[in-house]
Amino acid sequence: MTWKGFFEGIQSFAESVLFAPYDALRLGVDSWWVSNVVSWILVLIGFVAFFYWMKQLSIFNASGEEDRSQTSHSFLGKN
Structure with a gap:
């Protein structure tokens, strides 16, 4: 495991799990x-x-x- 992979894992976790409620609030409108x-x-x-x-x-x-x-x-x- 490289440092790049470690930080990409943190990024993936934050985008898919931690920010999921904020994505739900967007309601898909422009x-x-x-x-x-x-x-x-x-x-x-x-x-x-x-x-x-x-x-x-x-x-x-x-x-x-x-x-x-x-x-x-x-x-x-x-x-």
């Missing part, structure tokens, strides 16, 4: 817009989750349950 629908859906889900999380943080902040004193940790209270 249009850029159709190919990237999954990416746009994931970006949309990310934005919705971000705004939901920010809303929940503002509700929690408005309830006043959090201890906001600087002496919550000993290293913050020292002057």
